[in-house]
Amino acid sequence: MPSRIETKIRQSFASQSLMETLRASLVRIEEGQTEIQAPILPGSRQQHGFAHAGLTFAIGDSAAGYAALTTMPDDHEVLTAEMKINLLAPGRGDLLVARGKVIKTGRRLVIVQSDIYACEDGHETHVALMTGTMVPVART
Amino acid sequence: MPSRIETKIRQSFASQSLMETLRASLVRIEEGQTEIQAPILPGSRQQHGFAHAGLTFAIGDSAAGYAALTTMPDDHEVLTAEMKINLLAPGRGDLLVARGKVIKTGRRLVIVQSDIYACEDGHETHVALMTGTMVPVART
Amino acid sequence: MPSRIETKIRQSFASQSLMETLRASLVRIEEGQTEIQAPILPGSRQQHGFAHAGLTFAIGDSAAGYAALTTMPDDHEVLTAEMKINLLAPGRGDLLVARGKVIKTGRRLVIVQSDIYACEDGHETHVALMTGTMVPVART
Amino acid sequence: MPSRIETKIRQSFASQSLMETLRASLVRIEEGQTEIQAPILPGSRQQHGFAHAGLTFAIGDSAAGYAALTTMPDDHEVLTAEMKINLLAPGRGDLLVARGKVIKTGRRLVIVQSDIYACEDGHETHVALMTGTMVPVART
Numbered sequence: 001m002p003s004r005i006e007t008k009i010r011q012s013f014a015s016q017s018l019m020e021t022l023r024a025s026l027v028r029i030e031e032g033q034t035e036i037q038a039p040i041l042p043g044s045r046q047q048h049g050f051a052h053a054g055l056t057f058a059i060g061d062s063a064a065g066y067a068a069l070t071t072m073p074d075d076h077e078v079l080t081a082e083m084k085i086n087l088l089a090p091g092r093g094d095l096l097v098a099r100g101k102v103i104k105t106g107r108r109l110v111i112v113q114s115d116i117y118a119c120e121d122g123h124e125t126h127v128a129l130m131t132g133t134m135v136p137v138a139r140t
Numbered sequence: 141m142p143s144r145i146e147t148k149i150r151q152s153f154a155s156q157s158l159m160e161t162l163r164a165s166l167v168r169i170e171e172g173q174t175e176i177q178a179p180i181l182p183g184s185r186q187q188h189g190f191a192h193a194g195l196t197f198a199i200g201d202s203a204a205g206y207a208a209l210t211t212m213p214d215d216h217e218v219l220t221a222e223m224k225i226n227l228l229a230p231g232r233g234d235l236l237v238a239r240g241k242v243i244k245t246g247r248r249l250v251i252v253q254s255d256i257y258a259c260e261d262g263h264e265t266h267v268a269l270m271t272g273t274m275v276p277v278a279r280t
Numbered sequence: 281m282p283s284r285i286e287t288k289i290r291q292s293f294a295s296q297s298l299m300e301t302l303r304a305s306l307v308r309i310e311e312g313q314t315e316i317q318a319p320i321l322p323g324s325r326q327q328h329g330f331a332h333a334g335l336t337f338a339i340g341d342s343a344a345g346y347a348a349l350t351t352m353p354d355d356h357e358v359l360t361a362e363m364k365i366n367l368l369a370p371g372r373g374d375l376l377v378a379r380g381k382v383i384k385t386g387r388r389l390v391i392v393q394s395d396i397y398a399c400e401d402g403h404e405t406h407v408a409l410m411t412g413t414m415v416p417v418a419r420t
Numbered sequence: 421m422p423s424r425i426e427t428k429i430r431q432s433f434a435s436q437s438l439m440e441t442l443r444a445s446l447v448r449i450e451e452g453q454t455e456i457q458a459p460i461l462p463g464s465r466q467q468h469g470f471a472h473a474g475l476t477f478a479i480g481d482s483a484a485g486y487a488a489l490t491t492m493p494d495d496h497e498v499l500t501a502e503m504k505i506n507l508l509a510p511g512r513g514d515l516l517v518a519r520g521k522v523i524k525t526g527r528r529l530v531i532v533q534s535d536i537y538a539c540e541d542g543h544e545t546h547v548a549l550m551t552g553t554m555v556p557v558a559r560t
Contacts, residue, residue, distance in 0.1 A: 016185065018184050021184065041161075054202075084551065104508045126524070251366050273366065297462060298463065327432045327435040332437075334482075335478075364503070
């Protein structure tokens with residue numbers, strides 16, 4: 001993967017202010033896959049003190065979108081068309097890790113998947129499975 | 141709808157710290173439907189300055205969940221099992237409004253829908269459609 | 281809606297051999313919405329004798345696709361990119377009716393919904409809610 | 421996996437009349453996974469002569485459901501609560517193969533996935549990805 005793609009992705013991620021609000025980090029970018037981590041902050045929780053599904057979704061969606069972007073030409077971006085999340089377990093612990101990957105890339109659509117894990121005491125629990133569709137658009 | 145159900149829902153909402161981080165408000169609770177609003181804060185955006193899909197999802201999921209909760213016995217809560225979001229338009233403007241409603245309630249599952257609108261200069265644009273499944277659980 | 285669009289849709293429906301196998305009929309075509317009916321044949325059932333979800337999906341998907349097609353230029357077709365079905369109740373009775381409609385049409389994507397009902401003794405029960413994404417493609 | 425579970429699954433499959441109509445076969449049952457095949461019959465097609473998404477969905481849903489059933493007690497069945505299908509490529513060829521697996525099993529819900537492949541001249545193409553939720557119910 002050319003380093004200018006990585007640069008484009010890092011710039012895009014840095015300009016997503018919600019990622020900053022949630023203290024999320026883009027920790028890995030490879031051809032067809034990325035990883036985003038976010039701490040389960042005191043301000044990112046649901047009513048039982050676990051990670052809010054909004055946090056899980058936000059980093060899972062971004063991880064999948066940037067995975068799609070690694071397969072696109074330089075002058076393209078991607079937009080999320082749809083995304084389904086199945087929640088598997090409570091997001092218990094200190095940190096969520098979202099691993100996004102491309103299932104099938106194409107000119108019109110990119111099908112993506114994200115798996116999100118909660119980390120507690122060094123142990124990972126699979127907390128969500130997401131599948132979705134990204135739409136490539138030429139940057140204007 | 142008994143007022144104790146409304147009280148239970150308002151307490152639950154108040155204890156979701158992500159809703160406070162996003163400055164979301166629960167502005168309406170009726171039998172089978174609720175409305176949650178959130179400003180599109182400087183810190184809630186994606187790379188083009190529009191509402192992040194994570195914000196859209198977070199309030200849409202909560203609106204749907206609390207709509208489900210209005211149909212449950214007092215000692216029950218609901219958990220999101222799955223939720224799909226279709227994004228229809230960019231979340232442009234000052235405010236997002238999520239209207240959640242129950243499609244079908246039941247003892248094992250509650251099927252829900254949320255429609256999310258962006259408000260700009262007093263005009264509403266439909267930005268997302270969500271459908272999902274909530275699971276009732278007895279509070280312990 | 282121009283009658284040539286209706287003709288195009290009727291020809292397309294007639295060439296879907298699975299619709300013939302399932303004895304489905306396209307009973308209504310209007311701008312942005314269509315209705316498809318199918319009997320719950322002895323050969324279209326699941327293990328309890330109710331309509332198989334494959335039947336429900338097949339007619340719901342087609343109804344949604346043709347609803348999308350009513351909003352397209354003459355030389356375009358649509359393909360299903362994704363579709364989620366939430367099953368609400370068993371498909372009990374003699375007949376399924378799928379009503380498809382367009383939520384939002386566009387050049388790149390069309391967001392659609394189908395509601396499927398089972399008819400028994402003249403009474404309709406809402407058995408499934410489907411939401412999906414259709415992709416317009418120019419006919420070659 | 422006890423052989424009585426396999427027997428229960430084979431009996432259930434045999435009583436799904438749509439599977440017979442579509443000439444589908446349950447070709448593999450293992451703990452947490454199953455495989456169903458169906459020929460792309462002249463009567464199972466969409467308007468371009470490829471496998472109809474209704475066929476793809478029907479065998480993908482059944483494969484996922486029976487995968488879930490391998491993880492259940494003897495006296496339980498499963499019902500599909502929801503299922504999303506992402507279509508990746510046209511179902512071109514002679515045969516569809518659906519491989520269902522369990523992502524997470526539980527007392528209230530089982531999260532499942534199916535991958536469906538089209539076989540043409542001995543080559544498999546990944547044509548659909550499905551994820552869904554099954555609900556265990558005690559047989560009455």
